[in-house]
Amino acid sequence: MLAGCLEDPPDYARTLFETTQLLLSMEASNMNQSAQNQAANTPSVTSVPLLDLKRQHDPLQGQFAEALAKICQSGWFCLGPDVKQLEEGVAKYSQVKHAIGCGSGSDALLLALMALDLGPGDEVIVPSFTFFATASAAARLGATPVFADIDPVSFNLDPHDVQRKITARTKAVIPVHLYGQCAEMDTLMQIAEAAGIVVIEDAAQAIGAEFDGHRAGSIGHMGCLSFYPTKNLGGAGDGGMVTSNDDALAKKIQLLRVHGMEPRYYHGLLGVNSRMDSFQAAILNVKLPHLDRWTRMRTENAHRYTDMFLEAGLDRALSLPRALPHRRHVWNQYVVRVPDGRRDDLRTFLNEAKIGAEVYYPLGLHEQQCFAYLGYGRGDLPETDRATEEVLALPIFPELTSAEQAAVVARVTQFYDGPAKGHKLAGPNFLKRREGVAKKDLQN
Ligand SMILES: Cc1ncc(COP(=O)(O)O)c(C=O)c1O
Secondary structure (H helix, E strand, O other): OOOOEOOEOOHHHHHHHHHHHHHHHHHHOOOOHHHHHHHHOOOOOOOEOOOOHHHHHHHHHHHHHHHHHHHHHHOOOEOHHHHHHHHHHHHHHOOOOEEEEEOOHHHHHHHHHHOOOOOOOOEEEEEOOOOOHHHHHHHHOOOEEEEEOEOOOOOOEOHHHHHHHOOOOEEEEOOEOHHHOOOOHHHHHHHHHHHOOEEEEEOOOOOOOEEOOEEOOOOOOEEEEEOOOOOOOOOOOOOEEEEEOOHHHHHHHHHHOEOOEOOOOOEOOOOOEOOOEHHHHHHHHHHHHHHHHHHHHHHHHHHHHHHHHHHOOHHHOOEOOOOOOOEEOOOOOEEEEOOOOOHHHHHHHHHHOOEOOEOOOOOOHHHOHHHHHHOOOOOOOHHHHHHHHHEEEEOOOOOOOHHHHHHHHHHHHHHHHOOOOOOOOOOOHHHHHOOOOOHHHHOO
């Protein structure tokens, strides 16, 4: 659909070519800025941010102001009607019966585990290649996070390793839908069911993602969402939500988020204070109707990058991300693998050229200092270790322009073409090991 055809290059391929020419000629000669811009036909691209929320928020400012003013007038700052509206909206969007708003995605994970009465002696299987909160929630309750390795293509939990790590003490597994793509949920659900353990989806990066037509957060026993500003549905601060089809779990989480209080000042359960605030809900209620359009724009950007990288022959130097079969990928991140120990150099090169590029994540959780007591070391999770050395996230936000993408790809081209001229673009080891990775797979 977005595959570029050599006879008739799409506009962005032409832009990429022109931008590459420009970047190379900028190095060679000291053209003045206006001449450079003219030559590139991309006058405005002097930098590309990793994320620019202003572009998304500017057209919505009036609605934000109106919604926030209403809350100021009502005085209902915590929970209340705006939160209820968001809970109903997200439940519908995520195809799930209950959605319970709370203070953050981290709190959502904590509340989900608290609802299971998890504590010392219990084990929770989690990926190590994820944001800290996935594992810290279990540790904070005195339970033991057990780290499993990832699949090298999806970066998500490897079901075989999960199977290997189940013991009599395992109470739950937390698959993370990293970068916006669902983990292998059918296999994981089968494994969990056979072992009698609970599945909590960490869908913080994946609202709207699907596995076999089922939305993230609706597949496991519970799901956890984050509305941190960088997420696909981001608020103006912290916010999170637990999703579930289970009435009893939902009821318990509703209580746990308000100190287990029911009725007022009577506490049947030991909970926490994790009320969602109305300002966040109001902002998110304005944004939710746009989410599918933004997801489409992210998807188009992802396909366009892949096309541009293929066009530039960079798939021989980098591994490009893939949307796997049976999934709706929502592209919270577009993450390439940079093999041969060159990832940090490429990142520095891009950042110096004012191109946003970030590493999610540079160190597996199993090697974090605070988890040293668990006794893991380098080499225990080889695919996790390799991912921490190779991943690089490029700008993918919905409003990113094709000219900006062309500038990103041109700079990557320059990295491989310039200082390392003569560097052999050998296929990354990771790709060499996997036979038959074709253009169509990369563009799926
Ligand atoms: C995979 C994952 N889990 C959990 C969280 C925690 O969410 P929050 O930042 O809203 O606490 C995040 C946020 O970065 C995340 O990416």
